[in-house]
Amino acid sequence: MTQTEMPRTILTLLFLVITARLDEAQKSHECENVATSQEGLFDNPERLKILLKVFEKHIEMEKLNITLHFLENPIRPNVQISEAARIIAYYLEESCEENNWVHGKKVLELGAGLGFPGIVAACLGGNVTVTDRPQIVPYLQRSIDLNIETIQKISGEIRVEVLSWGDDEKIRSMPRQDIILLSEAIYDDLTIDDLISTMVRLSHDDTKIIVSEGDWIEMEESELKEAWTKFFHESSEYFEFSPLPIGNYDCFTFEGKVRKTSNTEEKTSESSPGHTEF
Numbered sequence: 719m720t721q722t723e724m725p726r727t728i729l730t731l732l733f734l735v736i737t738a739r740l741d742e743a744q745k746s747h748e749c750e751n752v753a754t755s756q757e758g759l760f761d762n763p764e765r766l767k768i769l770l771k772v773f774e775k776h777i778e779m780e781k782l783n784i785t786l787h788f789l790e791n792p793i794r795p796n797v798q799i800s801e802a803a804r805i806i807a808y809y810l811e812e813s814c815e816e817n818n819w820v821h822g823k824k825v826l827e828l829g830a831g832l833g834f835p836g837i838v839a840a841c842l843g844g845n846v847t848v849t850d851r852p853q854i855v856p857y858l859q860r861s862i863d864l865n866i867e868t869i870q871k872i873s874g875e876i877r878v879e880v881l882s883w884g885d886d887e888k889i890r891s892m893p894r895q896d897i898i899l900l901s902e903a904i905y906d907d908l909t910i911d912d913l914i915s916t917m918v919r920l921s922h923d924d925t926k927i928i929v930s931e932g933d934w935i936e937m938e939e940s941e942l943k944e945a946w947t948k949f950f951h952e953s954s955e956y957f958e959f960s961p962l963p964i965g966n967y968d969c970f971t972f973e974g975k976v977r978k979t980s981n982t983e984e985k986t987s988e989s990s991p992g993h994t995e996f
């Protein structure tokens with residue numbers, strides 16, 4: 719371990735312990751006691767600031783000529799930027815360089831976590847809604863707050879909304895979208911029907927979908943395989959997915975085109991029978 723790595727490692731361990739303790743305490747409603755027992759740290763904003771710096775991510779987007787800022791939580795994978803999110807974010811930046819296909823479009827990010835792809839879409843001039851479950855939304859909002867000046871300078875629009883897949887009332891209140899982004903959110907067999915129905919009901923005939931998965935290499939061994947197989951199978955009536963030739967060897971990205979939405983006729987004659995109607 720080098721001399722510069724040492725303090726970082728110590729701070730990381732310290733933060734892990736404190737965050738784990740706080741999470742535990744939040745669950746058992748002991749927050750006040752914990753705040754007291756960690757008094758030294760939490761009473762000293764300067765020390766806390768240094769600690770938090772370890773988890774700041776400053777990501778340069780060279781083509782857009784901007785730097786984006788995020789704050790990750792080391793023990794919550796949902797509050798970290800996944801490889802798949804990076805792949806989508808860079809793909810948006812790169813593919814829009816010659817012909818900006820995101821500008822002015824309604825963009826929806828589902829299961830956004832820290833919202834990196836959605837924020838890049840807003841920086842490309844998209845009209846973006848980044849969404850996640852209620853417990854993740856405060857983290858998502860923090861990402862927007864950290865980057866709002868950059869987004870507004872470029873005149874992008876972005877808003878954070880709670881959207882749990884399959885939430886009928888919420889989905890009814892939302893417009894159909896031109897672009898839907900989804901990174902590393904297909905892993906739970908049980909949520910796939912709700913995810914697909916949400917995508918179908920928020921798509922129109924020309925909606926473009928980008929989905930990405932970072933743990934592809936582990937797919938053979940894990941339940942991820944089941945989830946993705948189910949996702950492709952169940953969604954095939956509504957979307958046609960093809961691989962996008964981007965990313966590294968263990969990260970896969972697909973582009974989806976609409977075959978059929980919830981209120982339009984089938985676009986192609988090929989459809990797989992026997993799937994759920996949304």
Ligand SMILES: C[S@@+](CC[C@H](N)C(=O)[O-])C[C@H]1O[C@@H](n2cnc3c(N)ncnc32)[C@H](O)[C@@H]1O
Nearest residue numbers: 796799800803829830831851882883901902903
């Ligand atoms: C592994 S994280 C990925 C976060 C982010 N997209 C990324 O790639 O960095 C999966 C995300 O999907 C969200 N998610 C899972 N099930 C969901 C559901 N039923 N409704 C809405 N969001 C969901 C989680 O809250 C989480 O933020």
